[in-house]
Amino acid sequence: MGEYTLRYLPLAEQDLSEIMNCIQNNLENPIAAENTLSKRDFDLKIATLHRLRNKMDKKLIEFLIKAKRKTYAGKGSETASSREKSHDLVYRENNFMYYDTYLGGEKFAGEEALWIADNPYWSMNYIGRVTGENFNVDFLKEALLNVPFEKPFRGPEKYEDGRYEYKCSINGNFDWFQGKEIISFCGKEVYECYFHGGLIK
Template sequence: MDFLIKAKRATYASRGDDASVTPLLEGSRQLEFREGHFLYRDIYFGMRFFAGQEVVYYKGNPIWSMCYSGGVEKDSDIEFARKVYAFLRKAMRNVDAENPFRGPEEYIEGDYVYRDSNEGGLDRFKGKETISFAGKVVYSLNYCGGFVR
């Protein structure tokens, strides 16, 4: 699904919260990307710990969805969280066609290491991503989803 990869790269991975549009749900952040008959919408709540849902629509009908929740460790201050999320966005820009869910299997920059493991395909999948800093896991997220029937 080329559209999904393009949408993920164009929203949070590249622009973070700056990709926000006026949210449909009070208290949420909402990111969107449109191309032709397709619409990608990502709605989430929270920052240090967050939960959200991505949906791909075709001609106004939902065809694919992914739910996710996670965040930085409880004792992380806001400045460190921002650094972790900046690294996360870099990793997510490397999403690939074989696993278009979050980021690549592994991405390393300095003391930061991103890892993603998943099972299944676009039709039905689940996975987990982590970020370690200096050998300690500082962020984790679980996700699942598939085609809407």
């Protein structure tokens, strides 16, 4: 296992999917990895894997934010429906692909997902509804354009424009998270959405 990892670390840019699977296997099964290495080599290997994982996650998050701004939040064009009456938006860049698909309108459910070299890596499911009058979808998209790097799932913790207010609360991190967003108009809630997601293995 140690030889495999060290042999492939320099090739991270050539086969992202294989590298990320290797990192997950090693970090999620440290006992098995430790049994094959000395304590010093094991600590060095885990530190190296963490650095590589952080580097790859940073690139993924940068791509995810860019993809969100190019698709639904940025009023991007829809692609062919993957299911009957579904709304689908896709963005690709090098080995990365982002896919957002949802059903419905005032009451909706959908999924966003990331692929690395044609292999699914991360996903988020969401379900929401309009709960009152004066909901403005353009305000929602405006809030979603401000997706934060630290929590790149929906919009910022708080965003305001005139009489509209957007709030988003999240528990967890990129690996495993849950959250809720709401929009209020003049202090009265008019929209809510729940979401959750994480890494895929």
